[in-house]
Amino acid sequence: MGGEKDLEQLKREAAAKAKEAAKKRQAEKAAAEAGGTREPVKEESEKATPANEEDDLAKKKAAAVAKAKAAAAAKKAAMQQGAEGEAPGNEEDDLAKKKAAAVAKAKAAAAAKKAAMQQDTAGEAPGNEEDDLAKKKAAAVAKAKAAAAAKKAAMQQDAEGEAPGNEEDDLAKKKAAAVAKAKAAAAAKAKAAAGGAGAGDDEKAKAIAAAKAKAAAAAKAKAAGSAKTGGDAEPDETAKPSINQPFLDKYTKVIEKHLGEGVLEESYINKLSKDVPTLVAKRDSYFKVAEFLKYNEQLSFDYLSEIHGTDFETHMEVYVHFYSYKNSQSVALKVKINRDQPEIESLQPLWEGANWPECEAYDLLGIKFTGHPNLNRIMLGEDWVGHPMRKDYEPYDVEV
Amino acid sequence: MIRTEEMLLNVGPQHPSTHGVFRIVLKIDGEIIKEATPVIGYLHRGTEKIAEDLQYTQIIPYTDRMDYISAMTNNYVICHAVETMMGLEVPERAEYLRVMAMELNRVASHLVWWGTYLLDIGAVSPFLYAFREREMIVNMLNELSGARLTFNYMRVGGVKWDAPEGWIEKVAEFIPYMREQLKGYHQLVTGNEIFMNRVKGVGRYTKAEAINYSLSGPNLRCTGVKWDLRKNEPYSIYDRFDFDVPVSDGGDAWARYQVRMAEIEESLKILEQAVEQFPKEGAILAKVPKIIKAPKGEAFVRIESPRGEIGCYIASDGKKEPYRLKFRRPSFYNLQILPKLLKGENIANLIAILGAIDIVLGEVDG
Numbered sequence: 001m002g003g004e005k006d007l008e009q010l011k012r013e014a015a016a017k018a019k020e021a022a023k024k025r026q027a028e029k030a031a032a033e034a035g036g037t038r039e040p041v042k043e044e045s046e047k048a049t050p051a052n053e054e055d056d057l058a059k060k061k062a063a064a065v066a067k068a069k070a071a072a073a074a075k076k077a078a079m080q081q082g083a084e085g086e087a088p089g090n091e092e093d094d095l096a097k098k099k100a101a102a103v104a105k106a107k108a109a110a111a112a113k114k115a116a117m118q119q120d121t122a123g124e125a126p127g128n129e130e131d132d133l134a135k136k137k138a139a140a141v142a143k144a145k146a147a148a149a150a151k152k153a154a155m156q157q158d159a160e161g162e163a164p165g166n167e168e169d170d171l172a173k174k175k176a177a178a179v180a181k182a183k184a185a186a187a188a189k190a191k192a193a194a195g196g197a198g199a200g201d202d203e204k205a206k207a208i209a210a211a212k213a214k215a216a217a218a219a220k221a222k223a224a225g226s227a228k229t230g231g232d233a234e235p236d237e238t239a240k241p242s243i244n245q246p247f248l249d250k251y252t253k254v255i256e257k258h259l260g261e262g263v264l265e266e267s268y269i270n271k272l273s274k275d276v277p278t279l280v281a282k283r284d285s286y287f288k289v290a291e292f293l294k295y296n297e298q299l300s301f302d303y304l305s306e307i308h309g310t311d312f313e314t315h316m317e318v319y320v321h322f323y324s325y326k327n328s329q330s331v332a333l334k335v336k337i338n339r340d341q342p343e344i345e346s347l348q349p350l351w352e353g354a355n356w357p358e359c360e361a362y363d364l365l366g367i368k369f370t371g372h373p374n375l376n377r378i379m380l381g382e383d384w385v386g387h388p389m390r391k392d393y394e395p396y397d398v399e400v
Numbered sequence: 401m402i403r404t405e406e407m408l409l410n411v412g413p414q415h416p417s418t419h420g421v422f423r424i425v426l427k428i429d430g431e432i433i434k435e436a437t438p439v440i441g442y443l444h445r446g447t448e449k450i451a452e453d454l455q456y457t458q459i460i461p462y463t464d465r466m467d468y469i470s471a472m473t474n475n476y477v478i479c480h481a482v483e484t485m486m487g488l489e490v491p492e493r494a495e496y497l498r499v500m501a502m503e504l505n506r507v508a509s510h511l512v513w514w515g516t517y518l519l520d521i522g523a524v525s526p527f528l529y530a531f532r533e534r535e536m537i538v539n540m541l542n543e544l545s546g547a548r549l550t551f552n553y554m555r556v557g558g559v560k561w562d563a564p565e566g567w568i569e570k571v572a573e574f575i576p577y578m579r580e581q582l583k584g585y586h587q588l589v590t591g592n593e594i595f596m597n598r599v600k601g602v603g604r605y606t607k608a609e610a611i612n613y614s615l616s617g618p619n620l621r622c623t624g625v626k627w628d629l630r631k632n633e634p635y636s637i638y639d640r641f642d643f644d645v646p647v648s649d650g651g652d653a654w655a656r657y658q659v660r661m662a663e664i665e666e667s668l669k670i671l672e673q674a675v676e677q678f679p680k681e682g683a684i685l686a687k688v689p690k691i692i693k694a695p696k697g698e699a700f701v702r703i704e705s706p707r708g709e710i711g712c713y714i715a716s717d718g719k720k721e722p723y724r725l726k727f728r729r730p731s732f733y734n735l736q737i738l739p740k741l742l743k744g745e746n747i748a749n750l751i752a753i754l755g756a757i758d759i760v761l762g763e764v765d766g
Contacts, residue, residue: 272485273699303611305702306711306728319713321700321728325611325625328632332700353614356736360766364448379765381439388449389724 242269247329248277254298259288276333286335287345295352300326304351309361311390316342344370364389404430417751420761436742441615443765451725454558456482456692461642464550467763468511472505473705474555481701481712482556485694493682494558500674501523502673503667508537509706510660517755521598526589540570558685558693574712575668599653603741612739616730622656624649629704641670652765653756674750691720707731707758729761
């Protein structure tokens with residue numbers, strides 16, 4: 001009995017929640033529309049409300065279907081916009097009222113955000129004035145973007161009101177978003193093509209773009225990724241030097257003053273690694289530099305945080321990370337060594353902490369640290385064949 | 401006069417007080433240790449080699465199995481390394497969830513240490529108390545991530561799961577409870593004469609030695625170095641919390657005990673503030689590409705795990721797998737000082753010294 005009652009109550013609560021969500025949605029749409037059709041929204045909420053009271057599941061299903069439809073319609077509309085550069089989309093009058101309402105909604109939302117988005121795209125794409133076609137494309141991109149954004153906003157709203165039953169909805173929205181994205185990429189590509197070769201044919205350009213949309217998207221992502229590194233390497237450095245630049249300058253200056261020029265192969269700020277000053281020592285002066293880093297009063301890197309080797313196929317590299325508790329500063333020291341006969345002085349006499357890590361590097365990479373008191377195969381044992389962390393390692397098994 | 405001969409004594413690899421598979425070969429003269437040679441590698445699984453064929457997200461479960469007592473910090477360090485390389489901004493809510501998970505894990509880790517350490521040196525009941533409280537934390541982390549120990553919770557750019565309903569409240573309730581229990585712990589153990597005799601002045605080293613041996617974490621702070629990466633090189637959102645870095649200057653097992661116990665309280669402080677500041681809503685995962693690729697180059701980041709400084713080095717050639725992945729594992733570095741500490745010690749102190757370093761063999765062997 002009690003359980004049933006609970007169920008009843010839960011149902012009622014869920015209905016109330018759904019009602020609230022519907023209301024919220026309505027309010028949001030009304031705000032976005034500013035003079036658009038209000039009726040369809042009302043209708044939808046009215047449709048949803050009685051359904052709630054009867055059956056939670058049925059309501060959710062209905063809502064999900066409605067949303068999926070709306071998303072699909074929006075997608076269609078966005079596509080049409082992309083193709084024509086205008087916004088008709090009213091041809092679906094004969095379709096279900098729900099669907100039409102959804103289209104209107106999506107469009108209204110898109111329109112609301114269009115202005116802002118256009119500003120964005122104008123800022124992003126300076127080559128707009130060149131071509132009429134390009135302008136149209138930009139508008140299409142803006143619309144697609146706006147639609148995606150609107151959808152996302154709606155999605156978030158929905159998620160608050162009703163967590164389950166969203167899956168269908170989500171899928172449709174994601175699809176729509178993906179299409180919009182592909183569209184944007186295609187437009188960008190087409191624009192580039194138009195600007196570069198002057199190929200004016202709209203459809204042809206689009207066909208090419210569609211075929212290459214995926215590639216474009218990938219390229220874009222890549223560019224975005226590499227922009228960070230590439231940007232760091234050249235223009236950024238001149239624009240704003242790292243806060244660690246003075247430290248790096250100091251280290252190189254002091255080292256070169258005491259140990260002579262040419263002990264360092266290069267020195268740079270590693271922007272990827274929290275701007276750590278990085279010194280690359282020459283093979284022959286590696287130990288000298290390390291010793292100097294520890295005992296020089298100005299540097300006093302008393303703490304060895306990490307030492308390991310890497311097989312870069314062209315060469316082996318030993319990477320050491322030091323820290324100075326006195327100066328609260330880090331420095332990375334690297335040295336490149338011959339891959340075929342990897343041999344380097346051990347830092348164990350300077351830092352006891354280098355003892356085991358050097359054994360590990362010897363074990364896994366075969367780097368011989370001369371001057372190490374007890375270089376052994378610390379992980380794998382002395383009878384292991386080969387050094388696994390080397391890139392050309394082949395596992396050896398007697399039974400195979 | 402009693403004549404004694406030098407003798408070899410083999411401890412481990414299967415020995416309960418090593419908390420894993422760890423072997424020490426002792427050269428003893430009577431009861432005095434002349435020389436100790438640790439033998440490790442029994443648990444080496446080649447994580448770094450495996451990782452070269454895995455995408456970054458796929459590596460995360462492997463990090464769970466390194467320091468399995470505190471997997472959250474391991475999860476974090478690899479995510480943090482990739483995020484640093486990519487220049488990713490992690491959403492605030494995700495950062496709070498991460499910090500709470502890591503601090504809960506830190507408390508759990510120190511509880512395991514406390515319980516097992518006392519078990520090692522002869523007190524059985526603290527273990528039961530410690531594991532009672534730890535179980536509550538483990539359950540909370542289970543609710544959060546779906547696993548009790550191998551969480552696989554964090555992702556590059558955020559976390560995998562949002563906090564379930566009522567989880568934050570549970571954490572909030574746990575904090576005063578744990579404080580109360582901690583008082584009980586101190587009543588039970590701290591200051592107990594037998595215990596003090598076992599730990600005071602045992603396994604002592606100086607500040608210079610600690611730094612020279614690359615010790616970190618409580619093993620370093622017990623010599624008076626006020627150094628905690630959460631405070632000195634703040635990562636995540638640790639700069640928003642008000643907490644202290646407990647230090648002690650004894651440099652012995654007793655000092656390490658004090659530091660760890662005080663650290664539990666500091667972690668609770670952080671948790672308290674995190675619960676207070678926890679953003680009501682927001683994303684838990686940043687916008688990251690489906691396939692995560694770290695930009696070409698290399699990075700080394702280090703964070704504070706319960707055992708010390710855990711670091712992650714990534715060399716990337718821009719592909720979706722790391723070209724080279726290397727973990728700086730605090731237990732591995734901390735254990736190096738053991739032969740030095742054991743030399744000349746009474747054999748009965750072996751366990752008290754080893755236990756006070758607080759190693760996890762999964763991490764030692766990588």
